[in-house]
Amino acid sequence: MSERRTEVVALGALVLVCAIWGSTFVVVKDAVERMPVMDFLAWRFAIAALVMAALRPRAVAALSPVARRRGVLLGLALAAGYVAQTFGLERTPATVSGFITGLFVVFTPLCSGLLLRQRVDAASWAGVGLATAGLALLSLHGLSVGTGEAITLLCAIAFALHIVGLGQWSTPQDAYGLAVVQLATVAVVSIPAAAPESLAPPPDAGVWGAILLTALAATAFGFFVQTWAQAHLAPARAAVVMTMEPVFAGIFGVTVGTDRLGPRTIVGSLLVLVAMLLVELGPRHGRDATLERLE
Numbered sequence: 255m256s257e258r259r260t261e262v263v264a265l266g267a268l269v270l271v272c273a274i275w276g277s278t279f280v281v282v283k284d285a286v287e288r289m290p291v292m293d294f295l296a297w298r299f300a301i302a303a304l305v306m307a308a309l310r311p312r313a314v315a316a317l318s319p320v321a322r323r324r325g326v327l328l329g330l331a332l333a334a335g336y337v338a339q340t341f342g343l344e345r346t347p348a349t350v351s352g353f354i355t356g357l358f359v360v361f362t363p364l365c366s367g368l369l370l371r372q373r374v375d376a377a378s379w380a381g382v383g384l385a386t387a388g389l390a391l392l393s394l395h396g397l398s399v400g401t402g403e404a405i406t407l408l409c410a411i412a413f414a415l416h417i418v419g420l421g422q423w424s425t426p427q428d429a430y431g432l433a434v435v436q437l438a439t440v441a442v443v444s445i446p447a448a449a450p451e452s453l454a455p456p457p458d459a460g461v462w463g464a465i466l467l468t469a470l471a472a473t474a475f476g477f478f479v480q481t482w483a484q485a486h487l488a489p490a491r492a493a494v495v496m497t498m499e500p501v502f503a504g505i506f507g508v509t510v511g512t513d514r515l516g517p518r519t520i521v522g523s524l525l526v527l528v529a530m531l532l533v534e535l536g537p538r539h540g541r542d543a544t545l546e547r548l549e
Contacts (some may be wrong), residue, residue: 276502
């Protein structure tokens with residue numbers, strides 16, 4: 255396959271993964287209306303971790319003890335993000351949740367600046383301003399912030415912290431093993447939290463479908479495709495495609511779900527999307543220019 259054709263296939267594959275990620279907001283919102291949040295997360299991440307471990311059974315054993323400990327810390331940040339996102343989805347439309355979750359793109363350079371003492375460039379600050387305006391339109395109800403939107407904002411911050419840690423600690427040799435440890439950590443956190451009340455199996459075929467979509471398609475398949483695609487694409491091109499995730503969340507939220515887009519939601523979503531693009535296309539260097547998602 256020629257280099258040009260490989261790039262086209264990589265772009266198409268990454269768009270497909272973003273569409274899968276965007277669709278999960280609707281299916282998860284529907285699933286957690288019929289199943290406790292922590293039960294859903296326990297099943298989802300246990301299946302994803304087991305599948306990825308089965309595909310490369312020696313990946314975790316190959317990690318050093320330090321890398322395993324770092325994987326657990328990254329997994330705790332990831333768990334915080336998914337718990338907040340899933341609880342937030344109980345209380346906010348899938349479309350709004352998708353765009354607020356996408357703010358991790360804007361928060362990542364800010365977290366890097368705060369934790370790693372890296373300079374925050376002008377494009378990032380401009381992105382913060384636009385994102386704040388968009389967030390206000392999406393989440394303010396009068397003078398109060400909606401509960402679901404506030405919880406989802408914590409999700410975006412947790413994902414940003416996870417990405418900063420991943421950028422510092424991940425290496426090409428350890429990436430797969432670290433991914434398995436992180437997903438297993440989310441499962442280990444979720445299972446005890448669910449067990450006191452139920453930890454019951456999914457109640458129906460629809461919830462099983464949501465769990466398998468998120469565990470197999472969004473996580474295991476998505477991870478493989480993203481890793482392969484970004485090996486063949488410039489970081490800026492991949493970053494632009496990645497900002498399509500909340501756009502797909504909005505499309506699915508309106509066409510498949512029950513979301514209704516009023517003027518405030520449309521303008522707020524556009525401001526958030528522009529903020530994400532501004533930050534991603536700003537003067538960033540090395541692997542900081544590429545965001546890795548573990549859905």
